[in-house]
Amino acid sequence: MYILVTGSSSERIRVQELDSAGVPTSVGRMLTTAQFRALVRERDQDGVRWVWEDTARSYPVLLRGSVRVQRCHDLRLCHAILRNSALTAASALANAPAGRWDAPAAASPVESRGTTLFDMDLGVAEDNRPEPADGDALAEFQAQLQAVRASADPGRLRLLLAAESVGALIAAEMQFAGLPWRSAIHDSLLTAELGPRAAAGIRPARLEELAVRIRTELGDREVNPDSPPDLLRALNRAGLAVATTRAWELEKLEHPVIEPLLRYKKLSRLLAANGWFWMESWIIDDRFHPEYLPGGVVTGRWATRGGGALQLPKQIRGAVVADPGWSFVVADAAQLEPRILAALSTDTAMAAAGRGTDLYAGIVASGVVETRAHAKVAMLGAMYGATSGESGRLLPRLARAYPRALALTEAAARAGERGDVVSTRLGRSSPRPGADWEDGQARASEAGASPADERRARSQAREWGRFTRNFIVQGSAAEWALCWMAEIRKGLRTLPVPATPATPLARGGLELRTPPSPFADTPHLVFFLHDEVIVHTPAALAGEVARIVTEAASTAGRLLFGDFPVDFPLTCVVVDSYADAK
DNA sequence: CGAGCCCGCGCG
DNA sequence: AAAGCGCGCGGGCTCG
Numbered sequence: 001m002y003i004l005v006t007g008s009s010s011e012r013i014r015v016q017e018l019d020s021a022g023v024p025t026s027v028g029r030m031l032t033t034a035q036f037r038a039l040v041r042e043r044d045q046d047g048v049r050w051v052w053e054d055t056a057r058s059y060p061v062l063l064r065g066s067v068r069v070q071r072c073h074d075l076r077l078c079h080a081i082l083r084n085s086a087l088t089a090a091s092a093l094a095n096a097p098a099g100r101w102d103a104p105a106a107a108s109p110v111e112s113r114g115t116t117l118f119d120m121d122l123g124v125a126e127d128n129r130p131e132p133a134d135g136d137a138l139a140e141f142q143a144q145l146q147a148v149r150a151s152a153d154p155g156r157l158r159l160l161l162a163a164e165s166v167g168a169l170i171a172a173e174m175q176f177a178g179l180p181w182r183s184a185i186h187d188s189l190l191t192a193e194l195g196p197r198a199a200a201g202i203r204p205a206r207l208e209e210l211a212v213r214i215r216t217e218l219g220d221r222e223v224n225p226d227s228p229p230d231l232l233r234a235l236n237r238a239g240l241a242v243a244t245t246r247a248w249e250l251e252k253l254e255h256p257v258i259e260p261l262l263r264y265k266k267l268s269r270l271l272a273a274n275g276w277f278w279m280e281s282w283i284i285d286d287r288f289h290p291e292y293l294p295g296g297v298v299t300g301r302w303a304t305r306g307g308g309a310l311q312l313p314k315q316i317r318g319a320v321v322a323d324p325g326w327s328f329v330v331a332d333a334a335q336l337e338p339r340i341l342a343a344l345s346t347d348t349a350m351a352a353a354g355r356g357t358d359l360y361a362g363i364v365a366s367g368v369v370e371t372r373a374h375a376k377v378a379m380l381g382a383m384y385g386a387t388s389g390e391s392g393r394l395l396p397r398l399a400r401a402y403p404r405a406l407a408l409t410e411a412a413a414r415a416g417e418r419g420d421v422v423s424t425r426l427g428r429s430s431p432r433p434g435a436d437w438e439d440g441q442a443r444a445s446e447a448g449a450s451p452a453d454e455r456r457a458r459s460q461a462r463e464w465g466r467f468t469r470n471f472i473v474q475g476s477a478a479e480w481a482l483c484w485m486a487e488i489r490k491g492l493r494t495l496p497v498p499a500t501p502a503t504p505l506a507r508g509g510l511e512l513r514t515p516p517s518p519f520a521d522t523p524h525l526v527f528f529l530h531d532e533v534i535v536h537t538p539a540a541l542a543g544e545v546a547r548i549v550t551e552a553a554s555t556a557g558r559l560l561f562g563d564f565p566v567d568f569p570l571t572c573v574v575v576d577s578y579a580d581a582k
Numbered sequence: 583c584g585a586g587c588c589c590g591c592g593c594g
Numbered sequence: 595a596a597a598g599c600g601c602g603c604g605g606g607c608t609c610g
Binding site: 228299304308380386388392466471473530 | 595596597600602603605606607
């Protein structure tokens, strides 16, 4: 059973019931925001799947009214998958000219607890006249159902579309709830590292001292350490033979300027990326509300917009502190990508190396390589396409021990080099290379091709092969992570809501101090980073939450790989501060 | 002056 | 060009 929701960015929302084939079973009705929330409260328990164009635009209206939904179908995200998937390549949807469903997501307004206390529920009177269908959304949904039905593997695609859509729900919920963030702690971390906050455009004390030392050691009173070309010239004049100013290259040098320069780089990065200006821009009422973009990366990984949420440096994670009486459950999947590769390729030997333990240690224990560091660099090389260095030298040993896994990554690379498409476990397919790439390959195979043309074409072919090689692993890992989070979310909703003192809202008189939140007294996801999650939970429930998170990892493995014997162990800790996790 | 590029570095 | 994947973002800098 589906309910199609359209026009939900305005105060008038249209809903229409559809049967399991996507055929309307009633006329559409126009609802006010309040009526829409009431309908969702009433019907969400019935196993309804809400079908809407864009979760990021439709769902916040509900969250602001403390209403959550269990399941949805995000037409825009699902369209992107089906348009591109090799499994639906013959469908009408995949072969239609590009249209509005192919446009990128509109930037969503900041929708979060704290910034929008109450939206306007202007009482637009219910209007009982039947509304004309939003034929576009209905036709699109029907085309998607048809494409899945006629596909080579409807079961996998249905799981993928459900996972992508529940990911969109989670993304909206995490943005709404926000990551607990103590500005006071952040401020003291910055002050300890950089010195007291200085006016805009002025370096804080520690940074200015280092800049002075750098100029002294280089014998150049003018050099600007923030300008790479300027700095490079100064380094070269001082007799340092470097081609770039990258930290890893400078580390190798012996010179008195190196130590202050590396410290300067580290600190200026902290100031520019996560300093006081960042704090004032992104932290509202002790919460960080980044905008998550499900499907924002071609592989299916999420991206974020604003605030650099996926790059929070370890330096400042001490500011992420649970509320009083609450804890964090921080979990990350151990060696996720190699385990995904083992399962994708049904390489039972590699899966066995990871049984219940550190997979890299298991590779060492099997006698494939001598050290854990070697096992790790060799595995990364296999998944990323290394050809030289230590990683390249170790690859043959890995290939002897795990021929099935290595054959799969090689096949994916060869496909990419030919310009072919590869697909993840659940059927998300890689994009085709661009016209420039095709032109380059064609030119190199013509009669008059120069050696330079051929070299460049070969290099670009290998580059695309490394991309497709990694795509199947990174993309399938992203699918595992979506299933993991979906199972966590489902499990958390089975927990009893602890009896808590009346909230300010319930006491009356203080309504405006705490906006309504569906997460005020219940465990909820607050952060996601590719293979890692944070759940914010009343401390008394932390043990239960950890159990749910751990079981969800096993369930995700079964959803993707059935009974193939591969483990997905986690490191899972209960902490008050994110800095205390691992 | 803004748009868009490069550089460099944070995360997985 | 780190030996190899995927990102976002800020500062410097060039160009129009």
